[in-house]
Amino acid sequence: MLHESELILNPDGSIYHLNLQPDHISDTILTVGDPARVAQVSRHFDSLETEITHREFVTHVGYYQGKRLTVLSTGMGTDNIDIVLNELDALVNIDFMARTVRPAEERISLRIIRLGTSGSLQPDVPVGSLLATEFAVGMDSLMQFYPLVETGLETEIARGLQQSLQLPFAPYVVRGSDILREQLGAGMLTGNTLTCPGFYGPQGRVLRLDLRQPDYLARLRDFRHHSAEGEFRLSNFEMETAGYYALGQLLGHEVLSLNAILANRATGEFAENPTALTDSLIEQTLQRLVSAGV
Numbered sequence: 225m226l227h228e229s230e231l232i233l234n235p236d237g238s239i240y241h242l243n244l245q246p247d248h249i250s251d252t253i254l255t256v257g258d259p260a261r262v263a264q265v266s267r268h269f270d271s272l273e274t275e276i277t278h279r280e281f282v283t284h285v286g287y288y289q290g291k292r293l294t295v296l297s298t299g300m301g302t303d304n305i306d307i308v309l310n311e312l313d314a315l316v317n318i319d320f321m322a323r324t325v326r327p328a329e330e331r332i333s334l335r336i337i338r339l340g341t342s343g344s345l346q347p348d349v350p351v352g353s354l355l356a357t358e359f360a361v362g363m364d365s366l367m368q369f370y371p372l373v374e375t376g377l378e379t380e381i382a383r384g385l386q387q388s389l390q391l392p393f394a395p396y397v398v399r400g401s402d403i404l405r406e407q408l409g410a411g412m413l414t415g416n417t418l419t420c421p422g423f424y425g426p427q428g429r430v431l432r433l434d435l436r437q438p439d440y441l442a443r444l445r446d447f448r449h450h451s452a453e454g455e456f457r458l459s460n461f462e463m464e465t466a467g468y469y470a471l472g473q474l475l476g477h478e479v480l481s482l483n484a485i486l487a488n489r490a491t492g493e494f495a496e497n498p499t500a501l502t503d504s505l506i507e508q509t510l511q512r513l514v515s516a517g518v
């Protein structure tokens with residue numbers, strides 16, 4: 225039985241931060257960082273049944289071409305993803321009345337799709353492109369607290385990056401859902417995403433503060449790992465994907481991160497119309513969800 229301090233429920237029975245009840249959750253959940261992007265998604269819905277806001281977590285539940293969808297904002301950073309993934313999982317895999325984890329045979333595997341923005345590291349991943357993440361590399365400390373098991377390849381990539389960047393810690397490397405990437409990422413670029421615990425220094429941006437390693441950005445851009453599976457390089461920066469992929473794997477959910485490339489750090493460009501690009505990502509994803517029967 226989970227104590228009141230561990231599984232925290234609000235007086236109306238909703239989960240502590242998201243303020244959602246189990247019946248607010250569809251099998252397919254679209255997540256965005258920016259609370260304002262929730263309405264940018266749900267304006268395409270045929271009907272809206274629920275709107276709930278608590279802190280940075282805005283949730284709309286509705287129907288798109290007959291399919292029930294939950295769209296939810298997470299805010300920024302993997303610390304928020306820890307809250308969102310644990311609470312979404314609790315909503316479907318914990319019995320709130322009994323305060324017990326449901327038996328394995330009753331557990332639900334959600335499909336969680338991040339529709340986010342991102343900056344490219346490579347000149348050939350241009351501003352305006354859409355990119356589906358295959359591997360995510362976490363530069364944050366979230367996986368210091370969970371027993372993530374990495375494959376041999378993932379461990380090699382993590383060690384190689386640690387060495388190349390002379391980091392005092394090993395990043396974690398984790399693969400997202402191949403099935404969702406095949407269903408939803410067709411026609412988009414595929415890449416490997418570096419999840420950073422910040423937008424400025426951790427992504428190599430210099431405004432007034434110098435970096436500890438002046439060539440950090442170039443080292444990330446030029447990093448390569450060769451294996452039987454081919455060449456690995458990092459394609460883009462953002463701030464959540466590795467947390468999603470690692471917690472998704474640990475909790476048994478299918479997770480895919482789709483990125484609208486707004487910035488190119490190799491060429492110094494930024495998108496002229498970021499909203500048009502996120503609109504395009506949203507519209508393509510919604511259409512594919514329906515056509516692929518996801």
Ligand SMILES: O=P(O)(O)O[C@H]1O[C@H](CO)[C@@H](O)[C@H]1O
Binds near residue numbers: 257258423464
């Ligand atoms: O646009 P979202 O989904 O928030 O994603 C990206 O944008 C934010 C930084 O501007 C970070 O959250 C990063 O991951």
Ligand SMILES: O=c1cc[nH]c(=O)[nH]1
Binds near residue numbers: 343461487
């Ligand atoms: O460069 C970028 C653009 C969007 N989001 C990020 O985290 N980085």
